[in-house]
Amino acid sequence: MEFRDLKRQYEYLKSDIDKNIQSVINSTSFIGGEMVSHLEHDLAAYVNVKHCITCANGTDALQLALMAWGISEGDAVFLPDFTFFSTGEVVSAVGATPVFVDVRTDTFNIDINSLEEQILNVKEQGKLNPRVVIPVDLFGQPAEYDEIRRVADKEGLFVLEDGAQGFGGRINDKKTCSFGDISTTSFFPAKPLGCYGDGGAIFTDNDELAELLRSYKVHGKGINKYDNVRIGMNSRLDSIQAAVLLAKLPVFMAEEVENANSIAFKYSEELKEVVNTPVVLNLYTSSWAQYTIQLTNQETRDGLQEYLSECGIPSMVYYQKPMHRQGAFEKNGYECNDDMFSNTKQLCETVLSLPFHPYMQDDEIDIVCCNVKKYLSSV
Structure with missing residues (x-):
């Protein structure tokens, strides 16, 4: 018995996956290109947001979002204590301070009362500037975004939705990865929608943030990758992963x-x-x-x-x-x-x-x- 049977899934989708991969190989367009653009369009339409920006993995997606907001040393970022390491790792990677928040025992997601207590603690200590909350849609269920948004708006915080495990979930008819000011997901193979390597995506309705994110993910590019206007990173989804995801998305x-x-x-x-x-x-x-x-x-x-x-x-x-x-x-x-x-x-x-x-x-x-x-x- 497999914990998550990707072999069985592949056999079911084999014809479409193989066809898409062969198409990329025939085109020799392995980074960017039509497959990636097509995937970004389809993902944005599914989530019902204006912009989807693909990247190399879900961790990069989170870090790129923090970079686009200019989060850095002296900033406090609130996130669940019960989650995967990368959610906190990216906060430290940009020089900010992760502040951990307890979770509910029934849903495993961030506890609103604990969030409010930790924000108050940070403000009382006076050493850090509260800037962002990162709710995690753990094990597939969206966090309580109505309450999170209430707290975030009151405290002037950005909401960065970590939908790495939650892609495909909903609250009423509103889909996961549409709840944050910026939202992210992962296409790690074992995720609800997974590719055959690493992959990630960022979602936002903000035009300016989308432009910044596209720049940051390709070495801080300006008009092209040889015109570098800011310090960025190298975080691109390759075309074969896009081909796999395009074959999987309709069945997902x-x-x-x-x-x-x-x-x-x-x-x-x-x-x-x-x-x-x-x-x-x-x-x-x-x-x-x-x-x-x-x-x-x-x-x-x-x-x-x-x-x-x-x-x-x-x-x-x-x-x-x-x-x-x-x-x-x-x-x-x-x-x-x-x-x-x-x-x-x-x-x-x-x-x-x-x-x-x-x-x-x-x-x-x-x-x-x-x-x-x-x-x-x-x-």
């Missing part, structure tokens, strides 16, 4: 998000009596980057993971260590302690992500659920 829109939600529902129906299953808020739709359960304690979680492995069932722990405990942030310059992040601490000790992808069969779901129940009935 028409089938995969719906299939993922159907599979998640089956998992939850089978497991709701024995573990804490993921909560999706009313009027929210998740794209289910991961299906993540919570056990009662770390010993039970670790035991279940070991048992599943013995049964040939892969599982993953996202995430084992809170962001504020990462060694890279030891000299962060912002004072915090474990008491600020009780929910994150609990999640790091109890979460377990089960095999999940839009091509799972009912018998595979049954095998996973039966073994989860079997183990838990014995402890």
